[in-house]
Amino acid sequence: MNMIRRMMGGVALAVASTSMGVADELPELKAALQMSGTVAWEVDTITHNGFDTANGFKLDVMDVADSPASRIALAGGEVDMIVADWLWVAAQRAEGKDYVFIPYSKSVGGLLVGADSPVQSLADLSGGKVGIAGGPTDKSWLILRAYAQQELGMDLAAETEQVFGAPPLILKSALSGEVDGAINFWHFGAKMQAAGMRLLISTSEAALALGLDPETPLLGYVVRGEALRDQPDAVAGLLAASRQAKALLSADDAAWDRLRDRMNAADDAQFEALKAGFIEGIPAEGPVSEEAAAKMLTLMADLGGEELVGGATTLPEGLFYEPAS
Numbered sequence: 001m002n003m004i005r006r007m008m009g010g011v012a013l014a015v016a017s018t019s020m021g022v023a024d025e026l027p028e029l030k031a032a033l034q035m036s037g038t039v040a041w042e043v044d045t046i047t048h049n050g051f052d053t054a055n056g057f058k059l060d061v062m063d064v065a066d067s068p069a070s071r072i073a074l075a076g077g078e079v080d081m082i083v084a085d086w087l088w089v090a091a092q093r094a095e096g097k098d099y100v101f102i103p104y105s106k107s108v109g110g111l112l113v114g115a116d117s118p119v120q121s122l123a124d125l126s127g128g129k130v131g132i133a134g135g136p137t138d139k140s141w142l143i144l145r146a147y148a149q150q151e152l153g154m155d156l157a158a159e160t161e162q163v164f165g166a167p168p169l170i171l172k173s174a175l176s177g178e179v180d181g182a183i184n185f186w187h188f189g190a191k192m193q194a195a196g197m198r199l200l201i202s203t204s205e206a207a208l209a210l211g212l213d214p215e216t217p218l219l220g221y222v223v224r225g226e227a228l229r230d231q232p233d234a235v236a237g238l239l240a241a242s243r244q245a246k247a248l249l250s251a252d253d254a255a256w257d258r259l260r261d262r263m264n265a266a267d268d269a270q271f272e273a274l275k276a277g278f279i280e281g282i283p284a285e286g287p288v289s290e291e292a293a294a295k296m297l298t299l300m301a302d303l304g305g306e307e308l309v310g311g312a313t314t315l316p317e318g319l320f321y322e323p324a325s
Contacts, residue, residue, distance in 0.1 A: 026053060026056060026057055026058045026234075027056070027057050027058070027231045027233070027234040028057065028058045028059075028060050028234075029052075029057050029058070029059055029060065029080045029081060029227065029231070029234050029235070029238060030060045030061075030062065030078070030079040030080050030081075031043075031059060031060065031061050031062065031079055031080065031081045031082065031221075032061075032062045032064045032069065032070040032073035032074065032078065032079040032081075032082050033061055033062070033063065033064065033070065033082065033083060034063070034064055034065070034066060034067065034070065034083075035061065035063040036063075036264075037187075038105075038187050038274075038278065039083050039104070040262055041249070041259050041262060041263065041278065042104075042242065042245045042246065042249070043059065043061060044259060044262060045245040045248060045249060045255060045259070046059060046241045046242070046244075046245045047059055047061075048258070049244075049245070049248065051240075051241035051244045051245055052237070052238075052241050054241070054244075055236075055237030055238070055240045055241045055244075056233055056234060056237045057231070057233075057234035057237045057238065057241075059238075059241075062078070062079060067082075067084065070082040070083070070084075071084065071088075074099070074222065074224065075097070077224075080223060080224055080227035080231075081221050081222055081223045081224070081227065081238075082221075082222050083104060083219060083220070083221060083222065084219070084220070084222045085139070085218045085219055085220075086101040086217075086218065086219075086220060086288075086293065086319065086320070087139070087218075087296075087297065087300055087308060087309055087312075088222075089101045089220075089222055089319060090297060090309060090310075090312040090315065090316050090319055091308075091309050091310030091311070091312050092310070093312065093316035093318070093319055094309075094310050094311040094312035094313075094316055095310060095311065098224065098225030098226065099222050099223070099224060099225065100222070100223050100224075100225055100228055100318065100319070100320070100321050101220045101221075101222055101288075101319055101320050101321060102220050102221040102222075102223060102235075102238065102239055102242075102321040103217035103219075103220045103283045103288060103320075104217065104219045104220040104221055104242065104283075105217060105218070105219040105220075105278075105281040105282070105283065106214070106215060106216065106217040106218060106219075106281050106282075106283045107186040107187075107218075107219070107277060107278070107280065107281025108139070108140055108186060108202070108203040108204060108207075108214075108218060108281075109140050109183060109184055109185060109186045109188075109189040109202075109203055110140065110183070110189060110199050110200070110201055110202035110203050110204075110205075111130070111140075111144055111181050111182070111183050111199075111200045111201055112174065112181065112182050112183075112184070112189060112192050112193065112197040112198060112199055112200060113180065113181045113182075113197065113198055113200050114174075114177060114196075114197060114198070115196045115197060115198050117180070117181075117198065119180060119181060119200060120200075121152075121200070122144070122147075122148045122151075122152060122154065122156060122200070122201065123152050123154060125156070125159075125160050125180055125181055126154070126159045126160065127159065127160070128160055128161070128179075128180035128181065129160065129161045129162075129163060129178075129179045129180050129181075130156075130160045130161070130162050130163070130179060130180065130181045130182065130183065131162075131163045131164075131165065131169075131170040131173045131174055131178075131179035131181070131182040131183070131184075132162055132163065132164050132165075132170065132182070132183045133164075133165065133166065133167040133169075133170045133183065133184045133185055133188065134164075134167075134183075134185070135164050136162070136164065137304040137307055137308040138183065139203075139218065139300065140183050140203040141183050142299075142300060142303040142304055142308075143203050143206050143207050143210065143212070143299075144156060144183065144201065144203065144206050145157055145303060146206075146210055146299060146303060147201070147206035147207075147209055147210055150209065150210060151209060160180075163178075163179055167184050167185050167188045168188070170182050170183075170184050170188070171184060171188045171191060171192060174192055174197060175192065175195055175197070181200060182197075186277055186281065187274055187277060187278075189277075190270070190273035190274050190276070190277040191265075191266075191270050191273065191274070193273055194267075194269040194270040194272075194273040195269075195270075207296075210299065211295065212292065212295060212296050212299065213289060213292035213295075213296075215283070215284060215292075216288065216289065216292045216293055216296060217283035217288065221238060221242070223235055223238075223321070225318075228321075232324060235321070236323055236324065239321070239323065243285065246282050249275075249278065249279065250279050250282065256271075256275050287320065287322060288320045290315055290319075290320065293315055293319075293320070294314065294315040297309065297312065297314070297315055301313055
């Protein structure tokens, strides 16, 4: 721990000693990000510790209200990057858009039930109500549907009533018992577990049973190909800065204490659950397995259709970022 603190402190000191003239000359990566979300924890850590400038670029963040707003900014050329899942990037590349995916997180949720719920398996949800954040093409929902069909011969969509809503609404409905089970984004799921709800089955567990690789990162930084071609060193620096931020957050509680006000944690239990969930979601270093990703894409295309993956029936070439050797 002390070694890591000294290392990170050394980086910060080196950055602080950089002249303003040199800093002003660094290439800039402009990002449209939802700073009320979990990405803010990593981005704040990057900029606070100077991991961007230490890696040869400046990160300029435009705060946006939601994912659609960030995607509009990217399409319009207002920014160089956003955060999105690689299935969306695959759909965009299939339409001819030159976007490239850099892994950021493999965090996924699961299906949670009340602590005292009689539900012990997906089969017990038959005739019940399931709350789902993210809509009918939510990836966790689709994977759990495929799992129920394979393992139980159960059409989860036909045998339950689905209630779709924004993550805070699904959180409230789950905690109040208005739904019999709930699927939510991972950080809301962490809050639900901190409040005493029970994880019936995780998306990772279901994915593994389906022959998918749960280590495949779903979320990532999405960079315009033009930015990658014009500023390859800056994009490589982004990956390095992201790794440094993750290393710090994995090892230093003080780094989390500084972020606590950003995390919207109601109590210590939520705070600890959010920390643990973020760290658990850190993807392994190295390239994304295209074989594993192609298998997931096929399943998602079968279940979510064109609404989810567009025309990406096979894995588009150049989807995943490959650092220069």
